Amino acid sequence: xxxxxxxxxxxxxxxxxxxxxxxxxxxxxxxxxxxxxxxxxxxxxxxxxxxxxxxxxxxxxxxxxxxxxxxxxxxxxxxxxxxxxxxxxxxxxxxxxxxxxxxxxxxxxxxxxxxxxxxxxxxxxxxxxxxxxxxxxxxxxxxxxxxxxxxxxxxxxxxxxxxxxxxxxxxxxxxxxxxxxxxxxxxxxxxxxxxxxxxxxxxxxxxxxxxxxxxxxxxxxxxxxxxxxxxxxxxxxxxxxxxxxxxxxxxxxxxxxxx
Numbered sequence: 296x297x298x299x300x301x302x303x304x305x306x307x308x309x310x311x312x313x314x315x316x317x318x319x320x321x322x323x324x325x326x327x328x329x330x331x332x333x334x335x336x337x338x339x340x341x342x343x344x345x346x347x348x349x350x351x352x353x354x355x356x357x358x359x360x361x362x363x364x365x366x367x368x369x370x371x372x373x374x375x376x377x378x379x380x381x382x383x384x385x386x387x388x389x390x391x392x393x394x395x396x397x398x399x400x401x402x403x404x405x406x407x408x409x410x411x412x413x414x415x416x417x418x419x420x421x422x423x424x425x426x427x428x429x430x431x432x433x434x435x436x437x438x439x440x441x442x443x444x445x446x447x448x449x450x451x452x453x454x455x456x457x458x459x460x461x462x463x464x465x466x467x468x469x470x471x472x473x474x475x476x477x478x479x480x481x482x483x484x485x486x487x488x489x490x491x492x493x494x495x496x497x498x499x500x501x502x503x504x505x506x507x508x509x510x511x512x513x514x515x516x517x518x519x520x521x522x523x524x525x526x527x528x529x530x531x532x533x534x535x536x537x538x539x540x541x542x543x544x545x546x547x548x549x550x551x552x553x554x
Contacts, residue, residue: 297327435457
């Protein structure tokens, strides 16, 4: 398609075809005679309404080209989504057949996909990080997520379990979590708060989690406080009182009556 055909006859090139911008008709043989014949036969009034080499004609051409571009992008996007859905369905069926399972399992997979999609389509979410060591001395970090949806309902799930390779310092925990969100492309703009154990790397001013609320577990702080305070005398008295009350059922009933 020659450049002058766009202004003279309202024709452009779309997907290797010569297409009329006005009626979206295509010309099998893109020759000037065929294009000119179509314009003067079907759209003759356009030459009068939009005089050649006028600003009005140029604006009309640009308007029709914009409409054509929007239509093409819409169909391209729709085709891409359909292709992706077909590919996903094929991959699921291939995995089911490869493991010699029944194709009826596909319905279960579909239901799981729907549940997962509903869970991922949340308005906002908050995270909780917890690090611990299992019986095999392997350090793991559990990441819990609390999601809030558009209908103000909330849902809590275990998002993932991350393995700590070496040390379990706050800096290592932060780096492991950072690698996870970069790999999974977690939408961090929806994150509103996070709960951690209060490690410096988690609350640092420069390299931690800025711009949203953060909470920290009080158990760790209580343990540190208990080591610093001498509570032996108080705890001994409290233990004797509790044992005295629990020793006899009569003492328990009398104590409960005074509450």
